[in-house]
Amino acid sequence: MMKKLITIFLIAIALIVAGCSKNTSTEEKVPSTLDNVLKKKTLVVGTAPGYFPFEMKDSKGEFIGYDMDTARAIGEALKVKVEFKQFGFDGLIPALGTGEIDIILAGMTIRGDRALAVSFANPYFATGQVLMVPKGDTATKSWEDLDQPGKKIAVSLGTTGALLAKQIFKNAEIADFEDFPAASMALVQGQADGVIYDEPGVRSYEGMNPDNVRGVYDLISKENLGIAVRKNDLETVQWLNSFLDSYKGSPAELESFSKWFENVDWMDEVEAE
């Protein structure tokens, strides 16, 4: 009886695997996201709140931040409704792949390995990775100071900071957390000795928690953020590039930039962490 069951189970698995691995070898035209969005009059934006000041949620649960302003501007330009869907950062690219979302706007760094899975529009923001340490740690001047056995570096799963930390730290241990707030919380609670994350995120976090953390602002690496669409959807990439060319430096963008990056008044609106 047991043997039979196992055989049936294995056959089922084999069938599932066989069914999944049908490769479409013919070059089909990928239906452009742009056409779909215009047709259904809705743009579904995938994001991962918790990346200050790009994407956050305010106390009413509304999505706010520099990226969210950009997404709404895209919606205005296309004359469609904008709908936000929240994911863990590492869940964004899979969600784009399955068609759950149309574009990713989540402070995503343009990287070669990601570009194999999605296509990026031109960069809309230049930033870099920095180190954040507890306020009590006044000795640490650079990430090298923390690269010792017994030290723990908290990172946000799937981010550039996580990959970078795994590359550069030879002796310290790297701990993966779901998102930046969780990694920072681990730092504040003494469960980690450092966090590697994007500079704007660290700056905002320090602005909100000046008594707990301190940023070390020498850029460990430089990078560009980009909007991601489904792979090889060149029509949408082309349109986004044109949009960004007109949006960057426009009154709306300048206002958004100064609101999120030139002062910290917005911190009162953000969901209490």
Added chain:
Amino acid sequence: MQYQTDWSVIPNNLPLFLEGMWLTLEISALALLFSIPIGILIGLLRISRNKLVSFLATAYVEIMRGVPLLVLLFWIFFVLSNFLRLGPYWSAILGLATFSGAFIAEIVRAGIQSVPKGQMEAARSSGMTSAQAMRLIILPQAFRKVLPPMASQFIILIKDSSLVSVISVIDLTLISKNLVATSFRSLEVWTFVALLYFIMTFTLSQIIRYFEKKYQVTE
């Protein structure tokens, strides 16, 4: 949506998967080891005649049952760490053991209460103390009855252990999340991981089945 599958991510990272699987088994086994004494103790206290003792034990069970494991893990890791220096590894084991212990306590209590009252009376009238009667007459009968629900609980524990990935324990789930984050092969990785979890739980249920047969009362 046409999603081009590519299964090469599995053989290329097999050692990683096995490493994660090993840690999952290790954490589950340790949590199980601690949760059984917790469960038996709390289960016995639940049926104590002392009102205060049974109230405290009931409170423990209700609180543990009423809080999601994820929240409990966060609480232990982020809040309790202010008083108790527990790393992710021991936070995970403590969380799983205390959580699972509450469910085991309920199983133990139900098992003991399912033994007919007459058994206790007969044991007492043949001159045993109530502790002796408990140990020699009631518990062995209860033990046989609780094996199946216990088995389910152990399987649930292995599955629940996947949650410890959120407090940076590098178990099978966290390894997989990381692989998906770098390879973007979500369908392939999660399908394989589901299979690995199934292999673990199925093996365990077979082991328990063997014990059930062994202790079966021949009718």
